[in-house]
Amino acid sequence: MSVTMSQRAAREGLGSPELFEGGVYVTKNGVSELFVQTAAERVAEENERHMERQANALFKIAIMAKQDLKNGQGMSPEEALRRLREARK
Secondary structure, eight states: OOEEEEHHHHHHTTTOGGGGTTOEEEEETTEEEEEEOOHHHHHHHHHHHHHHHHHHHHHHHHHHHHHHHHTTOOOOHHHHHHHHHHHHO
């Protein structure tokens, strides 16, 4: 849940990160100008975004593999291992 506070209140509360947990909209003359959140929340948000990107990439790879199989472009596990070994040389 986000909270709204004035610039003055935000400045006075900078030494108390618990005031900013959940995110705070800092206002000037009643207009939101800045969004502040704790570093831990920001890191958690970035990690979640990273995990979503990885999941989307994996999903795309699975769809492409399914299309390859449908188009007869698949290969046996043995062929895949052979190609991997050759690529490592």
